[in-house]
Amino acid sequence: MNSVVPGSSAGATDADRWVLGVDVGGTGSRAALEPLEPLAPPPGGDPGPGGGDHDAATAGRRVLEGGRAVVAPCGSTPEVAAELIEAAHAEWPDATIVAIGIGATGLASLVTSPGTALGRLGRAAGGGTPLALTIDAVAAHLGALGGRAGAVVSVDTAAIAIGTDLRSHWRRVGGWGHLWDDRGSAAWIGIEALKAAIQTHDRVTDDAQALLSAAVDRFGPAHEWPAHLLTREDRAGLLAGFATDVAQLAASGDHLATDIMGRAGSAVAATLAAALDPDLPQLASGVGGVFAADGAFTASFEQEFARLAPSAELIAPAGTPLDGAVRLARLVAAGDVPAGHPPFLWISRG
Amino acid sequence: MNSVVPGSSAGATDADRWVLGVDVGGTGSRAALEPLEPLAPPPGGDPGPGGGDHDAATAGRRVLEGGRAVVAPCGSTPEVAAELIEAAHAEWPDATIVAIGIGATGLASLVTSPGTALGRLGRAAGGGTPLALTIDAVAAHLGALGGRAGAVVSVDTAAIAIGTDLRSHWRRVGGWGHLWDDRGSAAWIGIEALKAAIQTHDRVTDDAQALLSAAVDRFGPAHEWPAHLLTREDRAGLLAGFATDVAQLAASGDHLATDIMGRAGSAVAATLAAALDPDLPQLASGVGGVFAADGAFTASFEQEFARLAPSAELIAPAGTPLDGAVRLARLVAAGDVPAGHPPFLWISRG
Numbered sequence: 001m002n003s004v005v006p007g008s009s010a011g012a013t014d015a016d017r018w019v020l021g022v023d024v025g026g027t028g029s030r031a032a033l034e035p036l037e038p039l040a041p042p043p044g045g046d047p048g049p050g051g052g053d054h055d056a057a058t059a060g061r062r063v064l065e066g067g068r069a070v071v072a073p074c075g076s077t078p079e080v081a082a083e084l085i086e087a088a089h090a091e092w093p094d095a096t097i098v099a100i101g102i103g104a105t106g107l108a109s110l111v112t113s114p115g116t117a118l119g120r121l122g123r124a125a126g127g128g129t130p131l132a133l134t135i136d137a138v139a140a141h142l143g144a145l146g147g148r149a150g151a152v153v154s155v156d157t158a159a160i161a162i163g164t165d166l167r168s169h170w171r172r173v174g175g176w177g178h179l180w181d182d183r184g185s186a187a188w189i190g191i192e193a194l195k196a197a198i199q200t201h202d203r204v205t206d207d208a209q210a211l212l213s214a215a216v217d218r219f220g221p222a223h224e225w226p227a228h229l230l231t232r233e234d235r236a237g238l239l240a241g242f243a244t245d246v247a248q249l250a251a252s253g254d255h256l257a258t259d260i261m262g263r264a265g266s267a268v269a270a271t272l273a274a275a276l277d278p279d280l281p282q283l284a285s286g287v288g289g290v291f292a293a294d295g296a297f298t299a300s301f302e303q304e305f306a307r308l309a310p311s312a313e314l315i316a317p318a319g320t321p322l323d324g325a326v327r328l329a330r331l332v333a334a335g336d337v338p339a340g341h342p343p344f345l346w347i348s349r350g
Numbered sequence: 351m352n353s354v355v356p357g358s359s360a361g362a363t364d365a366d367r368w369v370l371g372v373d374v375g376g377t378g379s380r381a382a383l384e385p386l387e388p389l390a391p392p393p394g395g396d397p398g399p400g401g402g403d404h405d406a407a408t409a410g411r412r413v414l415e416g417g418r419a420v421v422a423p424c425g426s427t428p429e430v431a432a433e434l435i436e437a438a439h440a441e442w443p444d445a446t447i448v449a450i451g452i453g454a455t456g457l458a459s460l461v462t463s464p465g466t467a468l469g470r471l472g473r474a475a476g477g478g479t480p481l482a483l484t485i486d487a488v489a490a491h492l493g494a495l496g497g498r499a500g501a502v503v504s505v506d507t508a509a510i511a512i513g514t515d516l517r518s519h520w521r522r523v524g525g526w527g528h529l530w531d532d533r534g535s536a537a538w539i540g541i542e543a544l545k546a547a548i549q550t551h552d553r554v555t556d557d558a559q560a561l562l563s564a565a566v567d568r569f570g571p572a573h574e575w576p577a578h579l580l581t582r583e584d585r586a587g588l589l590a591g592f593a594t595d596v597a598q599l600a601a602s603g604d605h606l607a608t609d610i611m612g613r614a615g616s617a618v619a620a621t622l623a624a625a626l627d628p629d630l631p632q633l634a635s636g637v638g639g640v641f642a643a644d645g646a647f648t649a650s651f652e653q654e655f656a657r658l659a660p661s662a663e664l665i666a667p668a669g670t671p672l673d674g675a676v677r678l679a680r681l682v683a684a685g686d687v688p689a690g691h692p693p694f695l696w697i698s699r700g
Contacts, residue, residue, distance in 0.1 A: 173552040177576045179529070179585070180544035194530035202523040204624040223693075226527045233581070235529070274554040343573070 018095045019333055020088055021326030022066075023139060024081050024104035026157055026237055029066035031084040032326050036098055036333055061326075064088055077104045078117035081133075082124035089126065100131035101328025103139020103321050105158075118348045130350040132332045136321060137162045137175060138344055140287050143324030144317035147331075150283030151275040151312075154321070155268050155290040157240040159185035161275035162344070166337070170344050173274045178236040184267035186290050190239030192260045193246045198222060210254045214245040247293035258296045265300030273308035282312035287321070368445045369683055370438055371676030372416075373489060374430050374454035376507055376587055379416035381434040382676050386448055386683055411676075414438055427454045428467035431483075432474035439476065450481035451678025453489020453671050455508075468698045480700040482682045486671060487512045487525060488694055490637045493674030494667035497681075500633030501625040504671075505618050505640040507590040509535035511625035512694070516687070520694050523625045528586040534617035536640050540589035542610045543596045548572060560604045564595040597643035608646045615650030623658035632662035637671070 017036040023029060066084040081102050088097070102121065118133060125131055134142075137160045141152040149165035153174075159182045160175025178187035197215040200208035201222045212222075218241070219225050229235050249257035272284055284305070290297060305314055319327075331337045332347070340347040367386040373379060416434040431452050438447070452471065468483060475481055484492075487510045491502040499515035503524075509532045510525025528537035547565040550558035551572045562572075568591070569575050579585050599607035622634055634655070640647060655664055669677075681687045682697070690697040 171553075173554060176548050176572065177580045179580060179589075180541055180575075181548050183545075191530055195533075198526050198531050202621075202624055203521075204523060204620050222526065225530070230527045230529060231583070239529075270554050271552075274552055 016094065016096055017098050018092075019326060019329035020085065020097045020100045021322055021324075021329050022081050022084050022100065022102040022104075023136070023320075023322040023325045024066070024077050024084070024102065025136060025321075026105050029080050029084055030322050031064045031066065031088050032322050033062040033064075033088060033092060033095060033097070034326055035060045036330070062092065063322075064091060077106045078120050080104075082120050085121065085124040097125070097129055099329045099333035100125055100129060101139075101325045101330070101332060102131065102133045103136050103142075103325040103328065104133065105136045114342065114346050118346055122348050122350070125350070128350045130332050131348050132328050132337060132340075133346045133348075134325075134328060135160075135162075135344055137172075138164070138166075139321040139324035139328065140317075141324065142166070142327045143319035143321050144285040144287045145283060145315075146318040147327055148283060149280045150285070151272055151277070151280075152284065152317075153268055153272040153275065153286045153288075155185055155286065155288035157185060157187050157236050158182045159188065159268055159271055159288075159290075161271045163275035163277040163280060164344070165280055166331075166345075169277050169280055170341055171275050171277050172344070174271045178239065182236075183271060184264035184290070186240035186243035187236045188267070189246050189260055189264050189290070190242035192263070193242055193257070194225070194239070196256050196260070198225075208256050210249050211246065211256055214249060215242065218242055218245060243290065243293075247290075247295070247297070250293070250296050261293060261296040262300040264290070265297040265302075266304040268297075269301045269304035269308060273305060273312070276309055276312055282309065284309070284312050284314050285317045286314075287317045366444065366446055367448050368442075369676060369679035370435065370447050370450045371672055371674075371679050372431050372434050372450065372452040372454075373486075373670075373672040373675045374416070374427055374434070374452065375486060375671075376455050379430050379434055380672050381414040381416065381438050382672050383412040383414075383438060383442060383445060383447070384676055385410045386680070412442065413672075414441060427456045428470050430454075432470050435471065435474040447475070447479055449679045449683035450475055450479060451489075451675045451680075451682060452481065452483045453486050453492075453675040453678065454483065455486045464692065464696045468696055472698050472700065475700070478700045480682050481698050482678050482687055482690075483696045483698075484675075484678060485510075485512075485694055487522075488514065488516075489671040489674035489678065490667075491674065492516070492677045493669035493671050494635040494637045495633060495665075496668040497677055498633060499630045500635070501622055501627070501630075502634065502667075503618055503622040503625065503636045503638075505535055505636065505638035507535060507537050507586050508532045509538065509618055509621055509638075509640075511621045513625035513627040513630060514694070515630055516681075516695075519627050519630055520691055521625050521627050522694070524621045528589065532586075533621060534614035534640070536590035536593035537586045538617070539596050539610055539614050539640070540592035542613070543592055543607070544575070544589070546606050546610070548575075558606050560599050561596065561606055564599060565592065568592055568595060593640065593643075597640075597645070597647070600643070600646050611643060611646040612650040614640070615647040615652075616654040618647075619651045619654035619658060623655060623662075626659055626662055632659065634659070634662050634664050635667045636664075637667045 018033050019036050021032045064087055067080050081104055137154045140154040141162050144152045151163035153161035158175050161173045163171035182188050193211050196208040197212040199205045200212050219228055246257050250261040368383050369386050371382045414437055417430050431454055487504045490504040491512050494502045501513035503511035508525050511523040513521035532538050543561050546558040547562040549555040550562050569578055596607050600611040
């Protein structure tokens, strides 16, 4: 199969039938084209819906980069995904795409008309191509557990966990926004760090000098933060960006930064543990940019998860959300998905 | 003096010289017209700048209600105040207003051009009338301490403390917005309550059923909160409204609501204690709508303030922010204010 390069053949033989996975996030988006080929069972595991551990072997994968989604009442998620699908058709005109899987941010909370989104995506797909649209947390789940049932927490700007078998059980925890939820997310870390910083700025405390300096470096003097941050629609992303500084300070030994990263890890563990469904395998994983911080975050996450869910197995993610989107496309191609399960999964049979 | 009704005489004799105080808040605004009369010293106290305890005796006061200010980058505060001043002139055409004091929300953080505001206010005053514009927290201070030096915390939608003698010492704590500050404010209480509620909604916890029910009654199902609250510019006010429900639940014995109100009181105490200036009298007071909740809030506030500032005297407020605005007008009339102290106080000599 590796010899079949997109664009090098014509006619929908097995050799040029492809699946397309699309991952749309707040900081960027990607599409991956992969050959449709038989799925081998995963090593020693339940193959789960859609079968085996394909993610590790992305033979013949082609990737396109796209724009970022704007999370807002009239969010741009479907448009970004549609443009990527159109770009894939233009880039690989001779590849016959037999199914599309799309994982996208912003759907769960803010996009109120997935039907309209499916219509736009169907037109982008050229009509007649079956496709599945799912929230980013489910794409992360499909990637991390390789299609097996269990719970996965995604921790980037937001923090959301999904416990599912992709069929009858769907348990969502978190992902409700930076203001009263998304505990342990990058935005949450940024907010907690600003809370500590402003108190030292105001002389209520004196232990957040390093966090205050970092915040001033990033956002300007404290009296300018409200005008810079409170009124912007992308404030969650801006606050999340500050989490990078907090993680660096924690890594360098700053006490308060370490405390914040540790509390974030514990909060994420609680979110993940609550997503474990007693009727499903007690299998769990964590994905997302915040896990790259490692250190106090990961230590607290693992310790607290073991405390809250001592019988669960916590595994390293088998693949990325983009892998999960490709897997979703394979499930659609195999006819191996339910009719859809709003607000988690929507199917268009093409 | 009580016999001199505005509009009943002509000519600027002592009998028809008046001062106007204007209080502009996020939920409404008021103007108070009072006769200019000699100020008696307060009973047994330091008369402070501007002299005595006039607030308790508002003989001949006339009040007008106005609109509410929109707190935003291009906030409407000056316009609301200007319209109230014009309305006062129209309502009492024969009253000679010799000075105007204005306390207004939103100036400290978000209005970036007080000079433009002063110009607009000066035109509304008819030109030639000296006026002073101050942030709501300073108006609250002037009202609560009756012009004496010390620290006052204002707790409504926001929470901000000012420690000042209205001359050379100005110490601000808090008031930086609902997202990382305003600890203990009504918005903060609302956010903390939603944090507890969403965790019970998501089955991370099970102890916030009452808060969750109250939140659903107010904001609809939890999955609708992001669309209703995250994208609205007035979200701080909406969240603050929920504090009323939290206070009621606390009063009825709900454990989590009581905990939130208690933590709010402690946070407000820390804000107030940090505003005490070692070079000023250790006199303090708390004002604002959240104090009406009493109960756990007030108990924690008083206990924590006594712990943090054992040598300070905590007094009940002598008057309201509107009283403070009138006092500011009297200070201006007496020539007893400094040249202004941005970003707390701006003076126009008319």
